[in-house]
Amino acid sequence: MNKKVRVRFAPSPTGGLHLGGVRTVLYNYLFAKKNNGDFLVRIEDTDQSRYVQGAEEYIFDTLKWCGLSPDESVQHGGNYGPYRQSERKDTYRQYAEQLIKDGYAYYAFDTPAALEKMRHDLKSEQNPSPQYDHTVRLQMHNSLTLSAEETTKLLADGVRHVIRIKMPVGETVSFTDMIRGEVKFDTSIVDDKVLLKADGMPTYHLAVVVDDYAMQISHAFRGEEWLPSAPVHILLWQYLFGLSNMPQWAHFPLILGPSGKLSKRDGAKYGFPVFAMNWTDPTTNERVEGFKEKGFLPEAFINYLALLGWNDGTEQELFSKAELIDKFSMERVHSAGAKFDFEKAKWFNHEWLKRCTVADLLPKVKQLLAENNILVLDDTLLAKVIALVKDRCVLLTDFVQQSSFFFNAPESLALDAIKPKWNEEKHKFFVDYIEKLNLENWDATSLEDAFKALATEKNIKPGELQLPLRIMLVGGKFGPPVFDIVAMIGKEDAAQRIKKALLQFS
């Protein structure tokens, strides 16, 4: 039985893709590629009430940005469609009926009110959330307690009903998780999960199993939050398709926020993104910032996410996608959750920015500047600026602050930093310095020499003049060495900025 490796990612179109989701995709993708297998994406849209317009497209956009596009999906085609669960609706019912026929499931006609009553009546301190399980199913309104005739009649009358799995009592279900080893459950403690809803749609439990079978999935990977419902899925495999056809499982650890599980809210709360890309919920208009827009390189984003729960056992931290594919192994994925650290994420971005050549960066920075209303006409100049400024940028967006003043004079100057120590001598110095700008050799060193010579002549420490010069040219206390800036922006521009600044002192 040498099945081809086929793994799937199954997002539900209910919102943006957050960190945990992207990492799940990433590990699925890496595993598939490592084993020359297929990576497919299917959409879990069986809960139409929660379907959000645009979410599906957003998911594919995110995958594309991350460089994790699937081999098969609604967007990419493939031979295992449909790739939307809602389009397979009829199949699920057949399997559910089959389970009933075989004695593994039953019809349940309980109204929502009846369910609520049951939960209310049974609720106690010892049992805060009563389940629909073997202890109560014989008191409920279902095909186990009704006669065959009654059941048939209700069905014929079109009474709303669901199909529930009949969990066996006192059996042990176990399976081998690729990350956690053998995991066991006592079937008595798991409830009779709904498999087919009253609207005819399957729940996730039925759908994963049927879909994974239909799509010939060889390895089923998902987040740790699914572990408790794994016994339902194992049993379904056993009843429907046989354990020998069941994929291998792995449950990934959770990604935690600063306090507990990472949630959508944490982004706004702690000032870092939790989604890969900007996401605006069309129903609430709530906007969540993405790593992309924050200025992350996809390579860095992927790299950090991969390391959050996995490493190759060496000291290496920087991995390209190709290296990740090469080195990845499911056995080295941790079983414990990891806390997301934005500072470390930024460090990865910085490292990847350093790995970029000026040519790599040029189009990105050019576009970024354009978005900030800075038009760059001269690519050669921009290339020089990028080379000069590159090391001090951690995020792509840092290039805006670090390089905009090369193209446009600063709009406001941080004068507070120099005003207290300002005096008439310094003012005169700069008036004269403008004249000294007529140099034969227009380069940073000559500029600096001329500057220092004049300072000495006027008996002022050059150090006390450099910060004012910087602020006149740049607007604030940042940027590359000040004479590099003068050299770059040219005589006219430099003179003009100094004059303009001098005006603000009088």
Add this chain to the structure above:
RNA sequence: GGAGCGUUGGUCAAGGGGUUAAGACACCUCCCUUUCACGGAGGAAUCACGGGUUCGAUUCCCGUACGCUCUACCA
């Protein structure tokens, strides 16, 4: 409440019966830099607790504590 999963510095983590318990981020100090960074050199800081097993446990076993997830006609 129950079930499952987990627990090496503040964070990510390597290691796996005998080690000075790697490395990275963050933090602190110094150097470089008369801006802010980058970079360089150092520093502080860790095996949750209690029992076993053993000549020896951070490592293996059992408990306890704590954390997380699930406990929906959501995925």
